[in-house]
Amino acid sequence: MTDDTLELISRQITGTVATGTTPQSRNFDSPPLHLWNPELSGDIDITIKRDGQWVHEGTIIERQSLVRLFASILRREDDGEYYLVTPAEKWRLKVDALPLLVTDFEIAESAGGQELTVTLNTDRRYLIDAAHPLYLPRLEGMEDIPAVQIDHGLGAVFSRAAWYRLVNACEENDSGIGISSCGTYFKLG
Missing domain, CATH: 3.10.540.10 (duf1285 like domain)
Incomplete structure (x- = not known):
């Protein structure tokens, strides 16, 4: 090639x-x-x-x-x-792992509650919701680092800096440690 x-x-x-x-x-x-x-x-x-x-x-x-x-x-x-x-x-x-990387995110309040929007290393942005959920991938060496399911079967894993920021934004409830976005609680620990 x-x-x-x-x-x-x-x-x-x-x-x-x-x-x-x-x-x-x-x-x-x-x-x-x-x-x-x-x-x-x-x-x-x-x-x-x-x-x-x-x-x-x-x-x-x-x-x-x-x-x-x-x-x-x-x-x-x-x-x-x-x-x-x-x-x-x-x-x-x-x-090697997941093809894209979450480099940053922002949290905003809306009439429907908290909204988490991630920015990828390609400058593409995704609102975390039922169509683009947070999840913990089952990849060697990445067991505890969250990722975002995006279009076309792709995933984007959080960079180290974005992951540390996300940990600080997480909350704990009866379901465990996680974060809410668009009315859904995404359990991360």
Whole structure:
């Protein structure tokens, strides 16, 4: 897998054709991955490390815009594998733990009660609710660190700094230690 393949995937998603024309303005936070079902193109030499770094052919991908773009086309399928999916191609990649990282969060009060919103290492934000719950993943070395279930079968684990802040925001009730968001109590200990 070469840098040319990364560029080709990027062009397919951004709408840039092979001639290098300017892409049309699109929202790539939520492309219609559920509509894209190409055959497997092969394996791509990309690994997403436990700390959220994306590594291509042994080199860290430094361009955050490229990481954000690839994260927007990432999904986990029923076979447990992770894939970068475009309308025309599907590349399997390696993920050491969970592919995304919660880097920050904020708690706000609303008419319905407390709301917890997390920010990922891709700058994407999710409101913690029944559709995007907090959970404790069953991954070696990550038994007590919470994660967020997000779209397309993906998960985002809390960074160390965000986890320590979350611990300080937790409360204890009859169910155990946890935090409330959108009317749901998420037990974390």
